[in-house]
Amino acid sequence: MILHAAQALLPEGWAKDVRLRVEKGRIAEVTTGVPGQGHDVILPAPVNLHSHTFQRAMGGLTEARTAGQDSFWTWRALMYRFLDRLSPEDVQAIATQAMVEMAEAGFGAVCEFHYLHHPVGGGTYADPAEMSGRVAAAAQETGLGLTHLPVIYEQGGVDGRVLAGGQLRFGSSPDVYNQLLDGAGRALSGMPDAVLGVAPHSLRAVSRGTLDRVGGMTGGPVHIHIAEQVAEVTEVLAAWRARPVEWAVANLPLDARWCMIHATQMTPAEVAALARTGAVAGLCPITEANLGDGVFDAPGWLAAGGAFGVGTDSNVRISLAEELRLLEYSQRLALKARAVMADTRSTGRLLWEEAATGGARAAGRGTGRIEVGQWADLLALETGDLRLEGLRGDQLLDAFTFAGRDGLVADLWSAGRHIVQGGRHIAREGVAARFRATMHRLRAAL
Numbered sequence: 001m002i003l004h005a006a007q008a009l010l011p012e013g014w015a016k017d018v019r020l021r022v023e024k025g026r027i028a029e030v031t032t033g034v035p036g037q038g039h040d041v042i043l044p045a046p047v048n049l050h051s052h053t054f055q056r057a058m059g060g061l062t063e064a065r066t067a068g069q070d071s072f073w074t075w076r077a078l079m080y081r082f083l084d085r086l087s088p089e090d091v092q093a094i095a096t097q098a099m100v101e102m103a104e105a106g107f108g109a110v111c112e113f114h115y116l117h118h119p120v121g122g123g124t125y126a127d128p129a130e131m132s133g134r135v136a137a138a139a140q141e142t143g144l145g146l147t148h149l150p151v152i153y154e155q156g157g158v159d160g161r162v163l164a165g166g167q168l169r170f171g172s173s174p175d176v177y178n179q180l181l182d183g184a185g186r187a188l189s190g191m192p193d194a195v196l197g198v199a200p201h202s203l204r205a206v207s208r209g210t211l212d213r214v215g216g217m218t219g220g221p222v223h224i225h226i227a228e229q230v231a232e233v234t235e236v237l238a239a240w241r242a243r244p245v246e247w248a249v250a251n252l253p254l255d256a257r258w259c260m261i262h263a264t265q266m267t268p269a270e271v272a273a274l275a276r277t278g279a280v281a282g283l284c285p286i287t288e289a290n291l292g293d294g295v296f297d298a299p300g301w302l303a304a305g306g307a308f309g310v311g312t313d314s315n316v317r318i319s320l321a322e323e324l325r326l327l328e329y330s331q332r333l334a335l336k337a338r339a340v341m342a343d344t345r346s347t348g349r350l351l352w353e354e355a356a357t358g359g360a361r362a363a364g365r366g367t368g369r370i371e372v373g374q375w376a377d378l379l380a381l382e383t384g385d386l387r388l389e390g391l392r393g394d395q396l397l398d399a400f401t402f403a404g405r406d407g408l409v410a411d412l413w414s415a416g417r418h419i420v421q422g423g424r425h426i427a428r429e430g431v432a433a434r435f436r437a438t439m440h441r442l443r444a445a446l
């Protein structure tokens with residue numbers, strides 16, 4: 001396959017008249033200065049580095065006030081009630097819809113932090129990796145690149161208390177988890193660009209013994225929810241006499257394979273120490289705002305040379321532009337300043353490039369830069385839109401991020417699969433019909 005762009009964002013910067021040859025899903029040749037017909041602008045498509053796709057079905061269901069002060073923890077109680085009703089078929093229908101929306105938003109792949117493993121009340125399905133198979137099927141149907149991260153969930157808190165209620169669907173003994181991981185590997189076997197990693201859920205849900213072993217379970221990425229909520233910091237501090245990030249830096253073999261999801265609650269010393277490990281900060285600005293988590297220390301992180309990417313997490317809204325925008329806007333509101341995350345590059349350009357390379361690192365996926373050997377995760381913008389009219393270079397990315405609307409991604413390729421064409425995912429209609437039927441049934445049952 002040959003693609004041509006009047007301009008493209010290459011590792012060395014903006015280039016004109018770029019011709020890309022794609023073979024077996026990978027970029028095989030990049031030539032600049034070759035006139036031709038094709039797209040106006042081609043960019044590396046970032047990875048969505050953190051998602052729980054089933055939560056896409058909860059959007060709009062948790063925004064009313066419950067007794068007393070609504071919080072992350074009341075949201076979690078509703079989430080547990082909701083997932084008491086989800087069958088494997090439901091999970092597949094919801095995941096497929098979420099992946100269609102991710103591709104249309106401009107994500108070339110997704111890291112699915114997958115913890116809904118088991119039937120209601122615990123136990124296992126006949127195939128312990130049934131639910132992983134459903135997620136893999138959704139990725140196969142939509143063509144979206146997948147880094148699958150089966151979650152290890154062992155206990156209800158740092159004190160080792162047993163799992164209860166909704167958590168029974170997440171928990172696995174080490175034996176069951178090993179079967180699940182093997183099964184997940186088999187589910188991905190027909191997908192050449194898929195990656196298998198592991199996800200110890202959080203410091204509160206995984207034992208210390210397991211945390212010592214997670215790095216060796218696969219050669220792939222390791223993701224963990226690290227410091228989302230203040231109550232979580234208090235709990236870890238009381239049990240282990242260190243804050244979560246402080247403890248992780250001192251006790252885990254953190255490196256570029258690790259992705260620390262919601263590195264929100266950090267002191268300046270933790271920011272600097274964590275950035276130095278090479279671990280990626282997995283930021284989910286829309287969900288973090290929705291759940292009232294707090295604001296990530298972006299200037300401190302960038303000053304320490306930290307890598308980051310963005311994820312849609314709860315999928316309450318799936319928008320690449322809005323994740324990037326809110327990341328910067330939360331900084332502006334907190335610091336009463338503008339262009340907080342810009343360097344010699346504009347804000348939109350920095351956000352795009354860092355999210356693309358950081359997300360790729362977190363996903364263990366050779367992508368994020370338009371260069372030979374990388375998977376062809378690419379997107380073309382709808383530059384005929386009045387929101388982007390006449391713009392070039394960095395300003396185009398600034399307009400996409402800060403002034404854009406949904407639907408500006410005209411085309412998207414994931415490992416060379418051309419899955420968004422004319423602004424629409426190629427399987428959109430059929431996927432939406434199944435999602436609609438699933439949602440009608442679920443809402444009636446709630």
Ligand code: ZN
Nearest residue numbers: 052113225313
């Ligand atoms: Zn999460």
